[in-house]
Amino acid sequence: MPEGSLPKEKTVVTRPYVQVEGIARRYGPTTVFENVWFGVNRGEFVCLVGHSGCGKTTILNILAGLDAPSEGVVLADGREIAGPSLQHAVIFQGHALVPWMTAEQNVAFALGSKHRDWPRHRLAEAARAALAKVGLEGAAGRKPSELSGGMKQRVGIARAFAITPKMMLMDEPFSALDALTRGALQEEVSRLVTEAGQTAFMITHDVDEAILLSDRILLMTNGPRARVAEVVVNTLPKPRVRATLHHQPGYHALRDHIMDFLITRSRTLAGAPPDGYDPRRPPEVII
Numbered sequence: 001m002p003e004g005s006l007p008k009e010k011t012v013v014t015r016p017y018v019q020v021e022g023i024a025r026r027y028g029p030t031t032v033f034e035n036v037w038f039g040v041n042r043g044e045f046v047c048l049v050g051h052s053g054c055g056k057t058t059i060l061n062i063l064a065g066l067d068a069p070s071e072g073v074v075l076a077d078g079r080e081i082a083g084p085s086l087q088h089a090v091i092f093q094g095h096a097l098v099p100w101m102t103a104e105q106n107v108a109f110a111l112g113s114k115h116r117d118w119p120r121h122r123l124a125e126a127a128r129a130a131l132a133k134v135g136l137e138g139a140a141g142r143k144p145s146e147l148s149g150g151m152k153q154r155v156g157i158a159r160a161f162a163i164t165p166k167m168m169l170m171d172e173p174f175s176a177l178d179a180l181t182r183g184a185l186q187e188e189v190s191r192l193v194t195e196a197g198q199t200a201f202m203i204t205h206d207v208d209e210a211i212l213l214s215d216r217i218l219l220m221t222n223g224p225r226a227r228v229a230e231v232v233v234n235t236l237p238k239p240r241v242r243a244t245l246h247h248q249p250g251y252h253a254l255r256d257h258i259m260d261f262l263i264t265r266s267r268t269l270a271g272a273p274p275d276g277y278d279p280r281r282p283p284e285v286i287i
């Protein structure tokens, strides 16, 4: 055996937890996006950024098994995603709570779909513990109509984390909230994802949110025929704190790069890809 090479049985094959392989979505003659390839590694936090209508929600729904691509496949843990899974929880932009159930019942209901053998009192207890983790111990008995927007979103977060999924999928989960609530919930989600060692995929329009949370940021061109133009590697050290993020060396350059993409390059790069662009390996950029 040549010096320096590993014996076969010790070769470790690492593949991403999620592998998106050449997916497209077409509606009749319109192609929303095509040739989209990317991976999300285990324990990694990936954000997807792009303008309205480029297909972000569609991609997230495909990852959640709630929608299927017109072309291509998505693998999770090496297996094709063919439908919703309790291993992949979604936090929606709207809280998507059941209006006639209390906060506790909403969380217990989700828990019951995972733990079918648990008696009611155990589900209720676990639901209260999940709500306590997001600071809602006092609101367990309230219905969504009796909760503020931020509290409703917290219930949605508690519900998603309660089922201890391997992957958390988030579609602009904080966009409807005021800045203060948004900041608090970003930090909560970041803590919960890190504690659980989860893989996370989040769509956001908030560049600071992407910089705060992500390990890598996928930048999508405008549609139609949108694609992942590049992948920005976020090398800012962790843990990151919202209040001091903008003082970190490298923050402004990273922010400017993403803003320039959103303002100009997302449009100029739309349509025909540049020479040398390989959709299977969109360029990784370190700022």
Ligand SMILES: Nc1ncnc2c1ncn2[C@@H]1O[C@H](COP(=O)(O)OP(=O)(O)OP(=O)(O)O)[C@@H](O)[C@H]1O
Pocket (backbone or CB within 6 Å): 027, 032, 050, 051, 052, 053, 054, 055, 056, 057, 058, 059, 223
């Ligand atoms: N049933 C449908 N028929 C035709 N076009 C559709 C249909 N559903 C969605 N689309 C189109 O697909 C595109 C992608 O929608 P999607 O919701 O994924 O976008 P998005 O990037 O999440 O946008 P936003 O930032 O506004 O949430 C949109 O241009 C939309 O008009």
Ligand SMILES: [Mg+2]
Pocket (backbone or CB within 6 Å): 056, 057, 058, 171
């Ligand atoms: Mg969307």
